[in-house]
Amino acid sequence: MMITGILLALLAGALVSLQTIFNSKVNERTGSWSTTTMVLFTGFLASFLISILVEGKNTFSLQHMQPWYWLSGAIGVGVVFCLVQGMKLLGPTYAISIVLTSQLSFALLFDAMGWFGLEQIPFSWNQLIGVLVIVGGIILFKFGGSMKSSRTSAPSNQSH
Incomplete structure (x- = not known):
């Protein structure tokens, strides 16, 4: 399963x-x-x-549903x-990365709070650290290449 x-x-x-x-x-x-x-x-x-x-016919069986659903x-x-x-x-990669991180963050919040009929799952710091590692990865992905290229394109001062 x-x-x-x-x-x-x-x-x-x-x-x-x-x-x-x-x-x-x-x-x-x-x-x-x-x-x-x-x-x-x-x-x-x-x-x-x-x-x-x-x-x-069960397609139309919609009883016992909360109105906000x-x-x-x-x-x-x-x-x-x-x-x-x-x-x-x-752009696609950066947008999807942010969307998925946001989705994960809100799922963590909704689970921890037990909102919208979800079973409450206790919050752990490991979960938050996991989300922050993903955010760090997105930042590295987006800006890592530009930091590297700006360092290599800077004029070097090698006067001895």
Whole structure:
């Protein structure tokens, strides 16, 4: 079970990266809101058809759901729009790195607080250190090359 979960999480990461690239390419030809509309509409069609095929009538069984869970689609609008804009301004690798770090940080907060119906998972400093190591990696990734090139391009003062 754990291996399956890891493989699915890895696949999700690959799909998010792929979708982000495709969204960025669509956004080059249209506006951000058009891109967001197209992405979410095609996602709706695909998920609706798959749900009908896999779950049949249970697709429409929506009892015992907290009302605020219905906001998930509206949240998706924010996700797609912000990701498309972030990609345009930062480039794919840097934007995705920040998105995933933010996602991990908020998941840590939501777990630790037990918000939104999650089982509360005690916070540990190791978790925070892990997130900070990732942030450090992003900073190194983004600025490490420019620090190196600025050091090598600086004139050397070798007068003896």
